[in-house]
Amino acid sequence: MTNKMLFFDQVQKFTEAYLSRRRRIRRIKREKQKKKNPLLDWVEAFLWAAGVVLLINQYLLQAYQIPSGSMIDTLLIGDRIFVNKILYGPELLPGLGKLPSPIKPKRNDIIIFENPSYISRGPAFDIAQRIIYMLTLSFVDIDRDEAGEPKAHFLIKRAVGVAGDRFIMDKGEFRIRFAGEDRWVTEREYAVGRNFNYHISRLMEPSDYPALAAAGKLTAYNNLGLPSPEHLIAAATAARDWSYPDYLYHEQCRLELLRAAHPEDERYRLALARYIQGWYIPEGRIFPLGDNRDNSRDGRYFNPVRLSKVLGKGSVIYWPLRRIGLIR
Template sequence: MEVADSLVKITEKYLTRRRVKQYIRKERSKRRHFIIDWLDAFLWAAGVVLLLNQYLIQAYQIPSPSMEKTLIVGDRIFVNKLVYGPELLPGIAKLPSPIKPKRGDIIIFENPQYISQGPIFDVLQRIIYMLTLSMVDIDKNPDGTPKHHFLIKRAAAADGDTIKNIDGYIYFKPEGESEWLDETTYRTRLDQKNKTQRLIKDENYNTIRLGSHAIALNNSGATLTSDESSAYSQIQTDRDYFDLYSIQFYANKSELALNRTSKIDFATYYKDINGQFVPHGWILPLGDNRDNSKDGRSFGIISKKEVLGQAMIKYWPLNRFGLIK
């Protein structure tokens, strides 16, 4: 009986102490201001959002028309951050993944031409961007437009491909082959269903070639004919004639014909003539809207290790909701 009585007393003492602690906790909770409760709930939710955005799914807003009609300006999308291995922290080393980006994937990566304001700002900007589901972006240009810190493009070529741009059309030469394939044939071989968009008509390239030649003449101090002057004006002011990559190529070609000692960018020029080789483990990203996209034709190839995620779903506006292909 003495043992039983001792157990009862110990149990009662424990339960009494437990009830007292619960009572004190409850009273403290009553006295705590509602703002503190709200802040606790917000911080907890923010932590969950940050973890989800950093390691699983992240929200982005499309800032430019470079991927039309697949993605249009203002589309809000979710990106799969886990598939290729998430970053440990924003801008810091990535975890490995057995899945690698492949041709046809719509990928997100850091803009190779982006100028950082420092690691602290970068981390703060990405945290705010993630917490607000892409609603608030503090990384802006002087005119108030968001900087293109991250780019979303399609992985067009990879792993031994050679790629060439001729009058806005892309041609591919897969590794080990000698013939160039037009893009339609190449995508059919890979069973890709996506379509690209062209804004410039084929017949406009006579004006583009003449206007580009006029650029070289103008640089040499020569007097332009009326046709050359008109074409020169058109390729710089009329969107229907503005193919940045072709203008650069034809201007360099004319410059070299006029002056063999010209200081043109020979690396870019011969890449345009012979094609750009994409080594294994690397990707050449291109926009689906070929005549309005600053992409790998400008900044070059990127390593697969630099790919941060794969575009997965459009969630806003609702009439654009759907999987991204």
């Protein structure tokens, strides 16, 4: 017998042995499957699906429901979206370190990040909540407050400021001085100049601000234990209504009067400095703002966010059907 015939004979034997072994393994699996309890089979399938969902949610896509009107008109209350988790580097585990990524959040990105005021119940609860949330495409959320409302574990805003920028706010409108420049520009000017196509929504009119300033000063008189001047009462009550959404301007006017009354009090000076000097965005942080400026708790309240806390980028609205599309 030639070497060639020996070779083919060995190949045939190996192939037959391999195929016989594979058939035997399949037969054993089928027998085990017949003997398996249907309930146990269902549990195994569910656990497998949950594991796959967790991996997708943790490292690729996260389902998220918009809970408030802070991003109107870009995102509406009740919109359900997918967040790209891999772009900026996903977390290793919920609440723990992130994998590195060469891509960093940039200006105008719609970013999702941990709510600085959120108090976690622990990694185990976070994992369970995310599995259920993702399995139901964000329709079931077990993380709720005492009133039964979903807790704001994550926030989604527009990245408006990046490292080196400086911001000041003038009656709800932002002015920006970019890194290395000495000129202040309005946010609307730079958005148009850089072809950032997003709409800044406002609930207040310019004509509302004198009444809001008077209301802030009235609060300061109350803090000082002094009687309120009649002209301030008249100015405050002349407003369209008393629902002043621009709380920061109200607070600025209150602090200005308190600072004037007590110039020696460092507390008032330091508190007022943020409104006068604005915000500076240091290296490694980003400044998030809601597009609906008078109805958004964002960087103006909790300051710039660490890049390490940015978990992903809003990518697609998948529900309701009439809203399906890319997020810009």
